[in-house]
Amino acid sequence: MTVLTQVLNGLQLGSIYALVALGYTMVYGIILLLNFAHGDIIMAGAYISWIVMAQLGLGPVLAIVLSVAGCTLLGVLIDKVAYAPLREAPRLSILITAIGVSYFLENGAQLVFGADAKVVPSYVDVGNVQIGAAQLSTVALITVVVTVVSTAVLTFLVQRTKLGKAMRAVSEDMGAARLMGINVNSTISFTFAMGSALAGIGAVLYSMAYTQASPTMGIMLGTKAFVAAVLGGIGSIPGAVIGGLLVGFAEVFVSAIGLSTWKDAVVFMLLIIVLVVRPTGILGRTMSEKV
């Protein structure tokens, strides 16, 4: 039964990476920006949950709603304030801006909330599920289900709606899309909103599993998710999910065989190998795959 538990551990960890990787991949797909502030948006989401539940004493439902809404707003705001003025600037400028935004959020959080980790109270008191001889963590099961549903909704939005069509058009050719009467700026804002909403969901799931919010929590999470996005083929939605799960499973597998201190090394090695064999990542191919 250990195997079943370990598989669930891998799915749980991989799901969170996948949700974050989706945000990276969507933003990259549309404006070719590696949004390094993405991990820090999750940090903001975790702090919102902490404020709502631990400080204001309000319920978990409100905490979830406000975390997701707060992340969405923050993502759009960051785009409007920091990235939109640089739309026509060289890509390096906007990349450096993203790093700056990331530092701004981390240090801002440390200034406002202090360096201590804040404990996010549990959203639901769930306990475990007994399947055969194995005790499975309900939090892990919830994480996996929420990720599957979120990915399905996202795929539907991108593939089946008008806004999704606009997003795909902008990602293929921004100039042509503008000529076709697509409002490029609002489409980009929408992309940031969706990516950040996923980060908000990720923040809730993360806080559920790991119960603490700290100013630097987004750094490693963001880096791993970035690896996942590149691994899967940056710009590709199914690629991000596959990459996330791959990174999650790799970490759990390495830990399970007793080499837990090699976890990060293995993840980054995996990235190098995939990039040598398939420079565009597992699913990264044509422009039409991009969002």
Next chain:
Amino acid sequence: MTHSLSRRDLFKFGGLAAAGLGGASLLAGCGGTSASSSDKTIKIGVLGPFSGSVAQYGIACRNGAELYFANNPSIGDYAVELDEQDEKGDATEALNAYNKMVEDGVIGIIGDVTSTPSIAVAQASVADNLPCVTPSATAAEVISFGPNTFRACVTDPFQGKVMADFAQSQGWKSVGTIYNNGDDYSTGVNGAFVEEAGKKGISVPQQSAYQDGDVDFNSQLTTIISAGVDAIFCPNYYQDDGKIITQARQQGFSGPIFGVDGWSNIASGQYASAADLQNCYYCCSFVATNEDAGVQEFVKAYKEKFNEDPTNFCALGYDAANVLAQGIKGALDAGGDPAKDDFKQAVIDQIAKGKVQGVTGAISYDGTGDPVKSTLVISFDADGTEKVFTTIDA
């Protein structure tokens, strides 16, 4: 400025100890003279991480030391002036801060707080023979470099041994461990525990390491739990331990989980829920609910000054300040002059032979910088309140 920079570099790149010694004692001498002879004050350094990822320990120790000197603003005829330096949890920053303090002319330092920077400071301070009392650095090496460094807390190996004694007394036959491989404190305690457990016939089927900054311990815990252990030993700091306990309980492990003094704060900060903390234990030298009169007086004064409950680290900061202050007082009573360089040796001698009744127990030294102290084992009530489960004598 150029002078101080070049000295810093000397320290940073080690090796040139002789040159460092000359420069440092010269400067310390000058600083001391100008500060103390004119206005009858002595400077005491408080070194710790007041920002960064381990800031909570540094701030707690600093608060404890500040409370001590607020209660005892002078030693003999000398008013105490605190020189507080932030090292951000980094060994290089700690050396810079240490050098700054030496330049400022401190006659003793309360600090450093965590093990890795404390080792760096202990190595550097030998050359200056500057009395240093670390409140909380528990790694064995901290006091090994010279007779000038003392600690107010007990050591890593000592805590590991105590918890092996405790595990035996509880009848646990098989114990799995999970520890932070990137931290001297965790690896030190884990090593000592495993060694002592082996001597006592407790089997350790699984030792799982994790990396600094990890948040997901599910995989390691699954491996440990499936090895069929009676208990899990978790000798890390409370932020990690809180997550480990929560995740172990999420996986359905209801057996005992126990650790060492890095756990203090785990209940008060709700790093793990009260329900999850049932059947959890840790050892420490201080707990705010201890009914001892001296402890209660300290807790009351601390609450008034800082408006929060003191942690183990606050109490150790207070006791470290006490140990250093008593040493300075002894040296002054014996006719020492803080302006002279041999005063530092006098303080060291006084600390080594003194006995201080601290809030973390009576502290004395038997020839090394390690204190002789008794240890409390703490457990948690249904509402998460800490209580003294048992006392293990030294």
